[in-house]
Amino acid sequence: MKEGLIGGALFACAAASTLVTVGVVLVLLRETTAFFSEVSIVEFLTGTRWEPLFQDRHFGVLPLLTGSILVAGGAGVIAVPLGLLTAIFLSEYASRRLREILKPVLEVLAGIPTVVYGYFALTFVTPLLRVVFPQTDIFNAASASIVVGIMIIPTVSSLSEDALRAVPSALREGAYGLGATKLEVSTRVVVPAALSGVIASFLLAISRAVGETMAVTIAAGNLANLTLNPLESIQTMTAYIVQASLGDTPQGTLVFRTLFAVAMTLFLITLAMNVLSQWILARYREEYQ
């Protein structure tokens, strides 16, 4: 009787979060459909100019897409090697005591408010970049990538380390028994054995970078610009959503619907990456019992 009540309450909680997700998707779908009844999906996906807020309107999402890819890709270039090497160090090299100090310190990186990262990029990273590359725009994709990369290091290192540590000691001991060095054990035995978890952590971190909003809005600018040059000013999908929704965009207008079309695009990208990481985890998991 009592158990049934508890079970019911728990089910209600689980159902609530599922229903919210379904609701969000439904709203996105409804407004996106309305958007595509006015703007052709071909123009949206292939247009090279994103200027929905001006008189002469253009609805090509490519500049926003390349903006997001530039930032997320740059962040990945920083976070993937640093995060993975950190994970290897924590899991294989660090003493238990050192790990217990290092890990929480590293995780603080994830706890810093993203607006702080944004201003850090604008007032510290960008001036530094401009010493090296004087032609850098004051708002640029590179400085946003760097701080977003730092921001997602804990996601990579924490999840990768969990995966590395889940590799049974018997494998390591077997390798040592064959005369392998510590480096060989780490890179040739432990990392390959944990590869599915490591790759899943990369994908999760990158999808977080794609969705990152505040830091890129501040540091990367608000200029929808079809470019792959990280030193130029760009606008990401998330930054556009901030720009258009902060003002007084009237509900039900085409501009209002662009928010949902862009949000839908963003949602599909992160969803695809999450599904991919789940699939990799399931498909390539090595079972050790």
Added chain:
Amino acid sequence: MTSTSRTWSVTAGAALLLASCGGGEGDSSGSDAVSGAVAIDGSSTVFPIAEAVAEEFQIAYPDTRITVGVSGTGGGFERFCGGETDISNASRPIDEGEVAACAAAGVEFIEVPVAWDGLSVIVNPANDFVECLTVQDLRRVWQPGSSVRTWRDVRPSWPAEPIRLYGAGTDSGTFDYFTEAINGEVGASRPDYQASEDDNILVQGVEGDRFALGYFGYAYYIENAERLKLVAVDGGSGCVAPSDETIADGTYAPLSRPLFMYVKRSALDRPAVREYVEFLLREAPVLIPTTGYHALSDAEYQAILDEIPEAAGTAG
């Protein structure tokens, strides 16, 4: 977007005060004589002024209820001449059609200039070649489809360095005003510039970019004057740099303009409306600067204040 859905009510604070002093009947400040509602609508540019005054006013007169809408100058006049509102905010003088509409409906009004709004054109302090730009220069840079890419495209003697542009976001009144004054049509602008409603971002951008050109509210320039360089604007009668004087006497044209409130004459018979207008004119020298606009001179406010009893007719 209906006008009612965009109406802010600024009564919450007043309601609290009201509750705490038990109805305000025994209020010793003498404000108990003033009660009632004041309906205001119109320009979103004037909204911050109307709202700032309303907040202060309702602290002084807790029995009043002020609503301030933002239907835009034109939308505001429509409701005003339809007799729905007591005061209409306007970021331009009333036009002939609106005067006729009000006359036809029997709505008499007085025009109350409340403040000056000025825009400033800004470059980086390290920019040593731009001192003054004509309105034609600015139009060539900012018009839709502009082909200006470098400073040399503006004047052949200037360097062939790319102009980086920083300007108001499309939702701001600054954007509407700048595009109308420079490009001749509200909302007509080239799209490829850093747009932000947040003036801080624009200041950061121009400050950090040697070949930048930007525009934003003059009040904001003043706060950051040491980090930016002000450009004089030639509207046809020589270069004039914005300053409190040139904005307030209208010589900084076309980037300065007066802001107005139009008050229905018959509404001045109601103590709440009349006291609101008089309160505004008395407090303006202090309140207007807090909104980012420029106050008129004390004498000008006093001159309008002196006209109120006559405008109100019998109520004296």
